Amino acid sequence: MDFTLSAEQLMIKDSVDRYAAGNHGADDWATFAGLGWLGIGAPEELGGFGGPTETMIVMEAFGRGLVTEPYVAHVVLAGGVLSVAGRNDLLEPLVEGKRRFAVAYEEPHARYEPAAVETNAKRDGSSYVLTGRKVRVLGAAPADTLIVSARTGDDVTLFAVPSGANGLKRTSYASEDGHDASAITFENVRVGAGDMIGDSGTGLALLEAALDRATAALCAEGVGLMSVMLNMTVEYTKQRRQFGVPIASFQALQHRMAEMFMELELARSMSYVAAMTLESETEADARKRGISAAKVQIARSGRFIGQSAIQLHGGIGMSEEYKVGHYFKRMTAVERLLGDTDYHLARYIAARDARPVRELVHS
Amino acid sequence: MDLTFTPQERAFRAEVREFVARELPPDVRRKVQAGEELVKDDMARWQTALYKQGWVAPGWPQQYGGPGWSAVQRHIFYEELAYGWAPRLPPFGINMVAPVITEFGNDAQRARYLPKILSGEEWWCQGYSEPNSGSDLAALEMRAEPRAGGYLINGTKTWITYAQYADWIFVLARTNESPKKQEGISFILVDMKSPGVTVRPIVTIDGGREINEVHLENVEVPKENLVGEEGGGWTYAKFLLEHERTGTAGIATCKRMITQVRDLAAREGDTDPRIAERIARIEIELEAIAITELRTLAAESAGKRPGPESSILKVKGTEIQQAISELALDVVGPYADAQATRMYFNFRKTSIYAGSNEIQKNIIAKRILKL
Numbered sequence: 001m002d003f004t005l006s007a008e009q010l011m012i013k014d015s016v017d018r019y020a021a022g023n024h025g026a027d028d029w030a031t032f033a034g035l036g037w038l039g040i041g042a043p044e045e046l047g048g049f050g051g052p053t054e055t056m057i058v059m060e061a062f063g064r065g066l067v068t069e070p071y072v073a074h075v076v077l078a079g080g081v082l083s084v085a086g087r088n089d090l091l092e093p094l095v096e097g098k099r100r101f102a103v104a105y106e107e108p109h110a111r112y113e114p115a116a117v118e119t120n121a122k123r124d125g126s127s128y129v130l131t132g133r134k135v136r137v138l139g140a141a142p143a144d145t146l147i148v149s150a151r152t153g154d155d156v157t158l159f160a161v162p163s164g165a166n167g168l169k170r171t172s173y174a175s176e177d178g179h180d181a182s183a184i185t186f187e188n189v190r191v192g193a194g195d196m197i198g199d200s201g202t203g204l205a206l207l208e209a210a211l212d213r214a215t216a217a218l219c220a221e222g223v224g225l226m227s228v229m230l231n232m233t234v235e236y237t238k239q240r241r242q243f244g245v246p247i248a249s250f251q252a253l254q255h256r257m258a259e260m261f262m263e264l265e266l267a268r269s270m271s272y273v274a275a276m277t278l279e280s281e282t283e284a285d286a287r288k289r290g291i292s293a294a295k296v297q298i299a300r301s302g303r304f305i306g307q308s309a310i311q312l313h314g315g316i317g318m319s320e321e322y323k324v325g326h327y328f329k330r331m332t333a334v335e336r337l338l339g340d341t342d343y344h345l346a347r348y349i350a351a352r353d354a355r356p357v358r359e360l361v362h363s
Numbered sequence: 364m365d366l367t368f369t370p371q372e373r374a375f376r377a378e379v380r381e382f383v384a385r386e387l388p389p390d391v392r393r394k395v396q397a398g399e400e401l402v403k404d405d406m407a408r409w410q411t412a413l414y415k416q417g418w419v420a421p422g423w424p425q426q427y428g429g430p431g432w433s434a435v436q437r438h439i440f441y442e443e444l445a446y447g448w449a450p451r452l453p454p455f456g457i458n459m460v461a462p463v464i465t466e467f468g469n470d471a472q473r474a475r476y477l478p479k480i481l482s483g484e485e486w487w488c489q490g491y492s493e494p495n496s497g498s499d500l501a502a503l504e505m506r507a508e509p510r511a512g513g514y515l516i517n518g519t520k521t522w523i524t525y526a527q528y529a530d531w532i533f534v535l536a537r538t539n540e541s542p543k544k545q546e547g548i549s550f551i552l553v554d555m556k557s558p559g560v561t562v563r564p565i566v567t568i569d570g571g572r573e574i575n576e577v578h579l580e581n582v583e584v585p586k587e588n589l590v591g592e593e594g595g596g597w598t599y600a601k602f603l604l605e606h607e608r609t610g611t612a613g614i615a616t617c618k619r620m621i622t623q624v625r626d627l628a629a630r631e632g633d634t635d636p637r638i639a640e641r642i643a644r645i646e647i648e649l650e651a652i653a654i655t656e657l658r659t660l661a662a663e664s665a666g667k668r669p670g671p672e673s674s675i676l677k678v679k680g681t682e683i684q685q686a687i688s689e690l691a692l693d694v695v696g697p698y699a700d701a702q703a704t705r706m707y708f709n710f711r712k713t714s715i716y717a718g719s720n721e722i723q724k725n726i727i728a729k730r731i732l733k734l
Binding site for chain 2: 001002003004005053234237238248249251253254255257258259261262265266267269270272273275276279280293296297345348349352
């Protein structure tokens, strides 16, 4: 039982905190590569280091700094698929910042469920022909390659598809927080058998493992976002005066902020659970249980803290010019990304019941 | 970072589990399982078993009879007691007055009181609240008038759990009039057999007979029953409350309860997804509170005293207890099961006692958020 960070982890925290607190730009990918952050979770021989705890440290800081680079989409999710599949040939240029991958798995009818795949990969000689539609593909715009889930008979298989492939059409749209998401259609897109990621039929297992890593990363980002919203609210209510006194002196507001603080601490605890589940769990149902539990808590705490932050700021909280609203919008996106509360509650129940005897703390 | 237990800690868990299975009297276990009200003898027999093992007071320093466990071991111990359906020993002696006597009392007091608390020879109750002084504890009116050789005490204390069983009561009483109401309060130990002490039972909405009003009328108390400095009582009172709050989260008991509710729903053939979802939501929040408690424990092991953070555990721990009792009532539904009903009404007390949850939010607002 230990909640402290190692010396190396404290160094990462220090550097990512400084980056997040500073003036970060829209395209700092080369900086990330230089600082080694693109290699978190990748094997050491490729220049990688660390794992879920390091990802948590980075993402919490990115949340605090409202960093908009598609780190989760490219490094944690796509990188996660490639590293679980053992594709070091593709992981190496990713770690170096030379290539960028986005994962296209969600479909319009699927409501976050990666197993609900209708996109079809039809075998044609030595190649496959992909037809179907994906939505909410994160980080697709700057990606040179898409990792696409498609049905191969009864199973799901992943394929690497160049962004500029013939028959691929991408439509950009803005998600809740203004971040870019894409809808992508595949019409007879031809890929070679060598473009398969992992073996045929292993797509779902690869995706689920990588999605759990990405979900844990979002949980940490959520904690960062929430902590800033709480701090901003506390500071604002101390300086905003009405009825001749700071509004922070009113008990109705004090109790609301005390509740925000408690929700933040519960969320932080579950972000730890998410990271530690990935560090220690080898069994898929136990892993899903821990990750989905964390996402449910983060969504709940984040919604309460976000809505309360806007309410306690009053009119200024509604203003696009003021920063608290930007955090709230990002939090609202995080709440839904990679599965909303309904989805993760159902997933938690299914995973828990698959392994009925289970200590709440890993014993 | 690491949330796993060491092999030694797992072995310790097995040892405690085996002990509870062997030593807990079966009739007491059955009563706890059925949620029945316990009487003194039930708890006393369990304390005797723990006493023989040296396990009554996990939090005490070893020199006074504590087992010398780490914070994690204490956590495991309480978890296993709850899982094994052991009753909670009343905290008033072991977890409340004893830490105050240890920290602020003198050697004579430590020698006089601690061994009998440990053995269960003497039972204690807590004299804090008064009819006109609940959340505003510092406004208390009980007078302890200094006189030659001691004090003359007059006043009324209320909501006193197990006063009917207690040999001693510790009271907060005013020893002098000070313009600042926190000053002039003293922490005094009173023998319940003293002339002038009367106990009147208060029946609660769940039908329980745990709590009482205690009147002190011209009760004479010797000077050596004062703990620490005269007028220093407020500091000791707050010290005690912070110890009390970490103990009230009752996480392990909640885990046991939610499992019981799940089993109950399964037994009734309840496949309603709304119930399944409510159970899942509670389990998840419970896990979040459990980890938050472990974070507090870890900070404590690193030498930090329980501080205002314990208010989080008090509020969230009692809210979840109440949520579970609500769910149990809804799961039994039309059967209006007596146990679920009693538990639901009884648990309304949890957000009131040990500093109401509203007071805890004041503490978080002022001492953590500095509002």
